[in-house]
Amino acid sequence: MAKRATIKDVAEAAGVGVATVSRVLSGGSASAAARERVLAAAAQLDYRPSALGRNLRQRRTGGMGLLVPDLTDTFYGQLAEGVLACARSVGEPVVLGSTGGDPEQEADLIGMLLEQSVDRLIAVPSGDAETWAPAIRAGMIVIFADRIPGQASADDTRPSAVGDLMALDGLPPAPPARPLDVPAVVADDRAGIRTAVRYLRGLGHKRIAFLGGPGHEGRAHAFRAAVGAPVDEELIVFGTGSRDSAYAAASGLFQSRPDLSAVVAGGNVLGEAAVLAARELDLRVPKDVSLVMYDDVPWAELCSPPLTVIAQPGRDMGYRAAELVLRAGTRRARSVVLPTELIIRGSCGPRR
Amino acid sequence: MAKRATIKDVAEAAGVGVATVSRVLSGGSASAAARERVLAAAAQLDYRPSALGRNLRQRRTGGMGLLVPDLTDTFYGQLAEGVLACARSVGEPVVLGSTGGDPEQEADLIGMLLEQSVDRLIAVPSGDAETWAPAIRAGMIVIFADRIPGQASADDTRPSAVGDLMALDGLPPAPPARPLDVPAVVADDRAGIRTAVRYLRGLGHKRIAFLGGPGHEGRAHAFRAAVGAPVDEELIVFGTGSRDSAYAAASGLFQSRPDLSAVVAGGNVLGEAAVLAARELDLRVPKDVSLVMYDDVPWAELCSPPLTVIAQPGRDMGYRAAELVLRAGTRRARSVVLPTELIIRGSCGPRR
DNA sequence: CACTCGCGTGGATACGTTTTCAAGCATCTC
DNA sequence: GAGATGCTTGAAAACGTATCCACGCGAGTG
Numbered sequence: 001m002a003k004r005a006t007i008k009d010v011a012e013a014a015g016v017g018v019a020t021v022s023r024v025l026s027g028g029s030a031s032a033a034a035r036e037r038v039l040a041a042a043a044q045l046d047y048r049p050s051a052l053g054r055n056l057r058q059r060r061t062g063g064m065g066l067l068v069p070d071l072t073d074t075f076y077g078q079l080a081e082g083v084l085a086c087a088r089s090v091g092e093p094v095v096l097g098s099t100g101g102d103p104e105q106e107a108d109l110i111g112m113l114l115e116q117s118v119d120r121l122i123a124v125p126s127g128d129a130e131t132w133a134p135a136i137r138a139g140m141i142v143i144f145a146d147r148i149p150g151q152a153s154a155d156d157t158r159p160s161a162v163g164d165l166m167a168l169d170g171l172p173p174a175p176p177a178r179p180l181d182v183p184a185v186v187a188d189d190r191a192g193i194r195t196a197v198r199y200l201r202g203l204g205h206k207r208i209a210f211l212g213g214p215g216h217e218g219r220a221h222a223f224r225a226a227v228g229a230p231v232d233e234e235l236i237v238f239g240t241g242s243r244d245s246a247y248a249a250a251s252g253l254f255q256s257r258p259d260l261s262a263v264v265a266g267g268n269v270l271g272e273a274a275v276l277a278a279r280e281l282d283l284r285v286p287k288d289v290s291l292v293m294y295d296d297v298p299w300a301e302l303c304s305p306p307l308t309v310i311a312q313p314g315r316d317m318g319y320r321a322a323e324l325v326l327r328a329g330t331r332r333a334r335s336v337v338l339p340t341e342l343i344i345r346g347s348c349g350p351r352r
Numbered sequence: 353m354a355k356r357a358t359i360k361d362v363a364e365a366a367g368v369g370v371a372t373v374s375r376v377l378s379g380g381s382a383s384a385a386a387r388e389r390v391l392a393a394a395a396q397l398d399y400r401p402s403a404l405g406r407n408l409r410q411r412r413t414g415g416m417g418l419l420v421p422d423l424t425d426t427f428y429g430q431l432a433e434g435v436l437a438c439a440r441s442v443g444e445p446v447v448l449g450s451t452g453g454d455p456e457q458e459a460d461l462i463g464m465l466l467e468q469s470v471d472r473l474i475a476v477p478s479g480d481a482e483t484w485a486p487a488i489r490a491g492m493i494v495i496f497a498d499r500i501p502g503q504a505s506a507d508d509t510r511p512s513a514v515g516d517l518m519a520l521d522g523l524p525p526a527p528p529a530r531p532l533d534v535p536a537v538v539a540d541d542r543a544g545i546r547t548a549v550r551y552l553r554g555l556g557h558k559r560i561a562f563l564g565g566p567g568h569e570g571r572a573h574a575f576r577a578a579v580g581a582p583v584d585e586e587l588i589v590f591g592t593g594s595r596d597s598a599y600a601a602a603s604g605l606f607q608s609r610p611d612l613s614a615v616v617a618g619g620n621v622l623g624e625a626a627v628l629a630a631r632e633l634d635l636r637v638p639k640d641v642s643l644v645m646y647d648d649v650p651w652a653e654l655c656s657p658p659l660t661v662i663a664q665p666g667r668d669m670g671y672r673a674a675e676l677v678l679r680a681g682t683r684r685a686r687s688v689v690l691p692t693e694l695i696i697r698g699s700c701g702p703r704r
Numbered sequence: 705c706a707c708t709c710g711c712g713t714g715g716a717t718a719c720g721t722t723t724t725c726a727a728g729c730a731t732c733t734c
Numbered sequence: 735g736a737g738a739t740g741c742t743t744g745a746a747a748a749c750g751t752a753t754c755c756a757c758g759c760g761a762g763t764g
Contacts, residue, residue, distance in 0.1 A: 004490070006720055017744035022722060031742060051468045052408045053720030056749050061404065066448075071429040071436070072650075080423045084450040088457070093468050096418075096448040098436040105440065116403045116445050138356070243650065275654050298424075298595065299651035302627050358750055369714035374752055383712060405750030408719050 005045040007053075014041035025049060051093075055117065063093035064120040064325050065113045069101040069215070069241065073269055074297040075314050076124065079145060082318025083122055090326065101214045101241035103127030110135050120328070122321045125149040126214065129180050136180070141328045144184035145321045147215045183333040185321040187312035190222040192340030196264055196292045196310050197226040199342060204351035205262040205290060209235040209253055211274055213246060216266035219294065223264060235260060239270065246273035254281050254289070261289060261351050268295035275303060286349035296343055305346030312340050357397040359405075366393035377401060403445075407469065415445035416472040416677050417465045421453040421567070421593065425621055426649040427666050428476065431497060434670025435474055442678065453566045453593035455479030462487050472680070474673045477501040478566060481532050488532070493680045496536035497673045499567045535685040537673040539664035542574040544692030548616055548644045548662055549578035551694060556703035557614040557642060561587040561605055563626055565598060568618035571646065575616060587612060591622060598625035606633050606641070613641060613703045620647035627655060638701035648695055657698030664692045 011018040014037040024030045024038040041047075055061045066083050068076040080096070087094045095118055097109035106127045113121060114134070120141045125132065128150035135142055200208050210223040216238070224231045237253045239246035250273040253263070265271035271293030275285065283289050285305060293300065296311035317338055324333045363370040366389040376382045376390040393399075407413045418435050420428040432448070439446045447470055449461035458479045465473060466486070472493045477484065480502035487494055552560050562575040568590070576583045589605045591598035602625040605615070617623035623645030627637065635641050637657060645652065648663035669690055676685045 007722095008720080011744095018721085019723080019744055019746095020742085023743090026722080029742075034742080048463070048467050050720055052404070052411075052413065053749090054722070056404045056408045056720075056751090057722045059404075059749065063447075071423060071432045072426065074424065074426060074429070077423040077426070077429045080448075081450055084423070084448065088449070088461070091460075091464055093447045093464060094449070095415075095445045096432075096436065097440070097446070098433055108443075109440070111400070112443055112445060115400050272650055272654060297651075298624055299649075299654065302624060302651065302655050304656040359752095360750080363714090370751080371714055371716095371753080372712085375713090378752075381712075386712080402750055405719095406752070408721090408749085409751045409753080411719065 004050070005047045007047075007049065009045055010038065010041050010047050013045060014038045059117065060119045061117045063087065063095065063118065064122060064322065065095050065097065065118045067097045067099055067106060067109055067121065067123040067125075069099050069124055069126055071098055073267070074299075075146075075268055075295045075312075078297075078314030079124070079318040079321075082315040082320075083322045084318075085315070086319045086322035086326070092326075099126050101126045103131045107131050107134070114138055114140070120325045122318070122325055124215070132180060132182070136182070141325055141333075142182050143321045143325045143328070143333065144182050144186075145317055146186060147218060148182075148184050148186065149180065183324060183328075183335045185317050185324065185336045185338065186218075187317065187340050188337050189219045189340070190225065192294070192310040192312065192342070193219055193222040193264065194226040195340075195342045197223065199344070200262045200264075200290060200292065200348065203262075203290065203348060206351070207232070207235065207257070207260040207262070209237070209257065209260045209263040210266065211246075211250055211253060211263055211270045212236070212238045212266035213270050214238075214241045216270075219266045239273070243269060243273065246270050247277055250274045250277035251280065254278065254283060262348070263289060263291055265291065265293040268293060268297045268300075271295070271300075271307060271309075275307075285347050288352060290348035292342075292348060301345065303347070307347045308345045309343050310340050311343050313338050356402070357399045359399075359401065361397055362390065362393050362399050365397060366390045411469065412471045413469045415439065415447065415470065416474060416674065417447050417449065417470045419449045419451055419458060419461055419473065419475040419477075421451050421476055421478055423450055425619070426651075427498075427620055427647045427664075430649075430666030431476070431670040431673075434667040434672075435674045436670075437667075438671045438674035438678070444678075451478050453478045455483045459483050459486070466490055466492070472677045474670070474677055476567070484532060484534070488534070493677055493685075494534050495673045495677045495680070495685065496534050496538075497669055498538060499570060500534075500536050500538065501532065535676060535680075535687045537669050537676065537688045537690065538570075539669065539690050539692050541571045541692070542577065544646070544662040544664065544694070545571055545574040545616065546578040547692075547694045549575065551696070552614045552616075552642060552644065552700065555614075555642065555700060558703070559584070559587065559609070559612040559614070561589070561609065561612045561615040562618065563598075563602055563605060563615055563622045564588070564590045564618035565622050566590075566593045568622075571618045591625065595621060595625065598622050599629055602626045602629035603632065606630065606635060614700070615641060615643055617643065617645040620645060620649045620652075623647070623652075623659060623661075627659075637699050640704060642700040642703075644694075644700060653697065655699070659699045660697045661695050662692050663695050665690055 007018050007021050011021045016034055020030055020034055021038050024035050068080060071077055084094055099106040099109060103126050122143050122145055124146045125144055197208060210220055212220050220236055237249050239249035246269050254277055263274055265274050274291055278285055278289055285291050292308045294310045296309045300307040300309050320336055359370050359373050363373045368386055372382055372386055373390050376387050420432060423429055436446055451458040451461060455478050474495050474497055476498045477496055562572055564572050572588055589601050591601035598621050606629055615626055617626050626643055630637055630641055637643050644660045646662045648661045652659040652661050672688055
């Protein structure tokens, strides 16, 4: 329709140069008289500076990217809301991508963001260090949220397959330290899981299972640490991300290990699957099996019995991550660990 | 870090002009020899065309905007997933905003998108015609999803308060027809609600209530039409969007009208509130009160009893909307109405 | 053979902004 | 009073791309 007014139009209308207009609108110094005339002209023309021109000039896009595995998972919805709230408060855009938990799609989306010159990114990572190398190399400011990639065990020094791939262009091989030095905003999984396991132990449970999904390796590790010495690896099972696969994993777990009396679900999708599978197999919660689920989602209270959960502050997590990614550059971002809380409802009971 | 290669670098490396590079990469005509050399040079330099340059040149941003009220609402999560899936398939970015159901925030976000030169937008609108006027005026291609703004009743000719505000700049007042001519992708609310009401009627229910949220005016209207002649307006109540307000509305409804025996919730947040409120008041579902909820969300099955729902295809809705908004310009987009399905589970029973 | 036609090509321009730079002017200092 | 100093100002240059246009060349046509 009516093409938008440009800075040139404003300058002309105000009888000043474009530089002055830019300065006034960007908060630079200018005489009161000039400022007033520019402001008046801008208002009268309904002028809005084009982000395109500015971005091109500054060689970067404002705002930030956000990559999550699945918006259908309420927890990621909460996280996204947090990010959006922070972005909105500073008037910056957020470009969103859903990876489906697939490293390949994640890599594609990273490529897309690179093409858009989005240089700040908050991600719930699905891929490993190799997936993230291009983003890091391009100088993107990345903040991980909710989890850290490929960190199967946080404290063992596993062989770094990453050093090799950096050895292109005659660069010296990267120092063999940790493969990715990316700040992260995560929940205190270790404490959360430990509290849950202790709680279940206190109820008399001996055979406690862990039901995880992709990206829950850290939580599984925390679970191993919490149950202590003889860990029965058969009691630790993983789904691949889809609801179907989560259900299959839960159902398989219940059927193959009838001796288990409690399960810790590593996420709300897994918890959902556990409830469904238990019901299907005529296992009563909490009579036959106790259940504690990661993530406090609104519907946890609707189940009967209401679900005992390890609550992690999804919205805060997103908000903090957004703050970090916006502040980065000014200050070197430091990782943040958010507290979890065991909310006891009705899905855990004494061992039968 | 290492600044990205530009089209100029590629041209130089390939020994051709930048115009040729642009043509090759944009699918224009070029000789086989030139094409090959350009492609080789581009690959070798790891060249990615900058969206910034392109966008500025073409005076528009690729991709699309997406505005939803609340990503914590699982239905909007599904819708967003659909949009993202379509966008990903064509490699285009999606910039997301969450309005919180607030017209003011919606207007702010529209302004932000305008500033970004995002000219395609999918929105679950919260504001009215006045909120959307700036977007339309700027020539944005807008597609509404899930609902249509301010359409309290779809078929009455209410006085248009919109004509007046267009009468700026000496323009002739807009034709008094419908205030907004924006294509939409919505579910067949009328049929969905009608089916639900008939189902409840068949179970013997006479006093059926409707529990709505912001944007559910259309569904409320469909509800009125479905229950027929003497509609008891006291049985139609609205929350304002937050979970608390939904709970308050549900609780108030149950307490003020102990004679009601069934309620239709206009969305999953409202359904959640109804379940909670009923439990708090010691009303058994479905013994004391029957409940059917709009939206089929995964946790509907987890409730006990599992919730009978009016399913609407959230993901499809998003995907279709994204297709429409991408195709628009080529073809004049036409609105789409998607079917709903009554999924009978266990939350409805015969009138006590 | 001359002329036209079509195609491949590259130089130049424009998109809207920020930022640099030098110039203009008034005030201050010695 | 002359020089220095500070502030305001506008012209111009970049940012990376797509597209217009003019040019050259080979083939086809009269």
